Amino acid sequence: MAVIENNVGAYPVSPHANRGGLKAGQNRIGLLLLLPAAIAFAAVILYPFLSALGLSLFEYTVEMMEPRFIGFENFVKIASDPDVWAAFWTTAIYVVLTTTGTLVAGLGWALIMNQPFTGRAVLRSLSLLPWVLPSTVSAFIWGWIFNSRYGVLNAFLMELGLIDYPQAWLSTPEGAMLAVVLTKIWLSIPLFMSFFLAGLQNLDKEQIDAARVDGAGNWAVLRDHILPHLRPVLMIVVVLGVIGNLQQFDTIYALTGGGPVRATTVLSVEVYRRAFEQWDIGFASAVGVLWVAALLPPAFLYLRMLVKGN
Amino acid sequence: MNTFTRLIGTAAVALALGSGVAKAADLSFMSFTYAEEANKAIVQGVLDNFQKTEKLTVEPLGFAWGDMQKNIFLRARSKTLPDVAQLSERWLPTFASLDNLVDLNTVYGKDKLQAAFAPDALAMGNINGKQLALPLLSGSIGMVANKEVLAKAGINDVPKTVDDFKKALISVRDKVPNSVPYSMATKNNGSILIDFMVWNWVHGGRIIDDAGKVVVDSQQSRDALGFMVGLLKDRLAAPEIDRPDSRRLLAQGASAFYLDAPQTRTFLRDFSGKGQAFDANVLPMPTPVLKAGDKSVSVQWGHLLVQFAAGGKAKADDPADKFLTYIISDKVQTDLPLKMSALPVTKSARAAVAHDAYLKNWSAATGDARRNEVGIWSNAADLTNIIGEEVQGALLGQKSADDAIKSMQARLTTSMEKAKKSE
Numbered sequence: 201m202a203v204i205e206n207n208v209g210a211y212p213v214s215p216h217a218n219r220g221g222l223k224a225g226q227n228r229i230g231l232l233l234l235l236p237a238a239i240a241f242a243a244v245i246l247y248p249f250l251s252a253l254g255l256s257l258f259e260y261t262v263e264m265m266e267p268r269f270i271g272f273e274n275f276v277k278i279a280s281d282p283d284v285w286a287a288f289w290t291t292a293i294y295v296v297l298t299t300t301g302t303l304v305a306g307l308g309w310a311l312i313m314n315q316p317f318t319g320r321a322v323l324r325s326l327s328l329l330p331w332v333l334p335s336t337v338s339a340f341i342w343g344w345i346f347n348s349r350y351g352v353l354n355a356f357l358m359e360l361g362l363i364d365y366p367q368a369w370l371s372t373p374e375g376a377m378l379a380v381v382l383t384k385i386w387l388s389i390p391l392f393m394s395f396f397l398a399g400l401q402n403l404d405k406e407q408i409d410a411a412r413v414d415g416a417g418n419w420a421v422l423r424d425h426i427l428p429h430l431r432p433v434l435m436i437v438v439v440l441g442v443i444g445n446l447q448q449f450d451t452i453y454a455l456t457g458g459g460p461v462r463a464t465t466v467l468s469v470e471v472y473r474r475a476f477e478q479w480d481i482g483f484a485s486a487v488g489v490l491w492v493a494a495l496l497p498p499a500f501l502y503l504r505m506l507v508k509g510n
Numbered sequence: 511m512n513t514f515t516r517l518i519g520t521a522a523v524a525l526a527l528g529s530g531v532a533k534a535a536d537l538s539f540m541s542f543t544y545a546e547e548a549n550k551a552i553v554q555g556v557l558d559n560f561q562k563t564e565k566l567t568v569e570p571l572g573f574a575w576g577d578m579q580k581n582i583f584l585r586a587r588s589k590t591l592p593d594v595a596q597l598s599e600r601w602l603p604t605f606a607s608l609d610n611l612v613d614l615n616t617v618y619g620k621d622k623l624q625a626a627f628a629p630d631a632l633a634m635g636n637i638n639g640k641q642l643a644l645p646l647l648s649g650s651i652g653m654v655a656n657k658e659v660l661a662k663a664g665i666n667d668v669p670k671t672v673d674d675f676k677k678a679l680i681s682v683r684d685k686v687p688n689s690v691p692y693s694m695a696t697k698n699n700g701s702i703l704i705d706f707m708v709w710n711w712v713h714g715g716r717i718i719d720d721a722g723k724v725v726v727d728s729q730q731s732r733d734a735l736g737f738m739v740g741l742l743k744d745r746l747a748a749p750e751i752d753r754p755d756s757r758r759l760l761a762q763g764a765s766a767f768y769l770d771a772p773q774t775r776t777f778l779r780d781f782s783g784k785g786q787a788f789d790a791n792v793l794p795m796p797t798p799v800l801k802a803g804d805k806s807v808s809v810q811w812g813h814l815l816v817q818f819a820a821g822g823k824a825k826a827d828d829p830a831d832k833f834l835t836y837i838i839s840d841k842v843q844t845d846l847p848l849k850m851s852a853l854p855v856t857k858s859a860r861a862a863v864a865h866d867a868y869l870k871n872w873s874a875a876t877g878d879a880r881r882n883e884v885g886i887w888s889n890a891a892d893l894t895n896i897i898g899e900e901v902q903g904a905l906l907g908q909k910s911a912d913d914a915i916k917s918m919q920a921r922l923t924t925s926m927e928k929a930k931k932s933e
Binding site for chain 1: 579580583587604605607608609690696697698745748749750888891892895899902903906908
């Protein structure tokens with residue numbers, strides 16, 4: 201290797217060439233390659249966000265042809281609007297239940313899929329099905345399961361003799377919340393499982409065998425070996441889960457429309473209803489800005505983990 | 511020419527061709543009827559005939575009924591409004607302030623319109639003296655029954671009073687297994703509003719008076735809501751029912767009564783799978799009254815057509831106005847409304863279809879329809895949400911009827927502070 205390097209040094213170099221120019225050229229190509237993504241980001245994310253940020257300072261209803269600047273009045277109105285605070289609370293419940301549920305179910309399913317058994321490959325592939333299905337299709341499937349008149353759940357429970365009449369699951373606040381949470385958990389299990397499965401593939405089997413020889417049971421192996429090994433994955437999955445669940449709209453809107461009354465009106469649904477049911481774009485934008493603010497801490501955590509190489 | 515320049519050139523040609531295609535039609539028509547499977551072919555037939563007659567092409571833009579307002583709102587903001595759009599009569603006050611909306615009196619002349627249209631139909635499109643819409647179809651929202659289900663339940667006469675109605679519902683519940691005797695709307699604020707408004711009127715209540723004062727906090731309104739809650743408790747109505755669910759239940763013989771517009775016959779033909787053979791089961795009936803001798807109530811209903819043009823200015827020979835002229839001609843008005851089971855809107859077409867038994871029965875049963883007392887306000891969407899949420903809260907047992915009415919009064923009063931009325 202040293203010989204080659206010495207030979208390279210002996211080659212004549214053009215008097216026009218300079219290292220700075222080569223580096224600058226590389227940088228230019230790098231920027232050029234970045235341009236399409238940057239344009240897409242600016243057009244699809246940055247511009248709408250800045251527009252919403254601007255509109256949050258205006259009164260802009262369906263009756264107005266032009267928006268009217270009102271400063272922070274929309275935010276003052278939000279502070280005294282119990283419906284918006286209720287949407288924050290509902291969002292918090294939804295995010296905690298969904299993230300925790302997906303974490304437990306995803307990890308459990310990954311542990312099962314990590315065991316050697318016949319048909320494992322097929323089952324692993326089938327496990328990805330909820331991920332492949334469009335989320336609104338999944339919402340309609342779950343809507344059918346929970347439907348009070350012809351739902352599978354009622355038919356099953358009545359067959360078992362556990363209920364006498366069909367129950368209107370989606371018409372109670374608890375039932376509707378359970379339905380939207382279960383639907384999202386079902387949709388998210390494949391993604392979480394894939395993360396955990398990737399983490400489990402790197403687990404040192406000899407370490408587990410040694411622990412078992414020392415008398416560790418399943419719980420001890422999970423607590424003392426598997427979970428510590430998966431800690432970085434767990435962190436990423438929790439943060440991604442929280443971000444994803446904070447953004448959730450389509451399944452909730454398709455399944456319950458934010459109801460009954462306002463039982464499943466999370467922030468995304470609240471923004472939609474203010475904008476497209478009450479036609480108040482200014483107020484909806486202000487709620488949207490607060491929604492983005494709620495997304496910032498987990499997003500910051502995630503970026504920090506990425507930068508630190510976790 | 512290098513690759514980059516060629517790429518730019520290709521993109522420019524594609525864009526030019528694309529915009530050429532987008533502008534190929536002479537006018538665009540946004541319609542919710544066009545998006546309904548049961549009615550799409552009927553609307554397409556009108557568009558095809560218009561093209562043959564006037565040699566003008568129409569680009570149909572179909573959006574579901576529930577998405578129409580949102581799409582018009584977004585298109586207004588992005589300045590991509592269609593030339594003509596179909597509206598429900600209750601949406602017009604919401605869009606009345608759009609500056610692209612054409613006052614059709616300036617295009618056709620007020621006298622000509624008054625001479626051509628039935629006054630009740632024309633009034634639906636008039637706001638503060640401006641004719642911001644022309645009627646397309648008209649009628650009323652009243653009660654419909656399924657004769658076959660009534661027969662199964664041993665009901666020979668349609669119930670006339672609320673007490674009779676309740677007895678009939680109990681018979682249906684007990685004699686027709688797995689049925690929803692009355693498919694009352696318990697889901698979707700827009701649908702719940704109609705059922706509450708009708709039963710509120712039946713009990714002698716009002717939501718908002720003519721001067722814009724909220725008057726729902728009354729014993730009559732409490733009784734109306736209490737009546738609706740009772741129906742649900744007694745399993746005479748069911749949760750999770752929206753208007754489309756009601757239509758399907760009635761069409762499948764799983765419900766005896768529900769509230770709808772005359773158009774229901776077309777939906778029932780489709781949803782029953784029996785086509786016109788199902789007509790024999792469709793029975794328009796007067797909404798039951800609180801006590802014998804009271805006047806039965808129904809809600810005014812109709813579809814409107816609005817025109818959008820730059821600055822709200824248009825001429826009678828514009829393609830969009832030729833389309834409006836065509837669609838209100840006798841040729842269309844004696845055909846389209848009948849196919850859609852609704853009343854025509856012009857005087858001549860109404861006279862021509864006066865023999866139609868179904869429409870005659872419908873008019874006789876529902877009588878003089880009252881104007882939607884919420885839909886006439888500019889903040890109708892907000893009012894609808896408030897009423898829907900409060901009624902649903904009571905129906906699902908989250909609050910008492912008394913609390914729901916009190917809360918409705920307070921919330922509606924706040925909302926009405928900035929409201930404008932269409933007269």
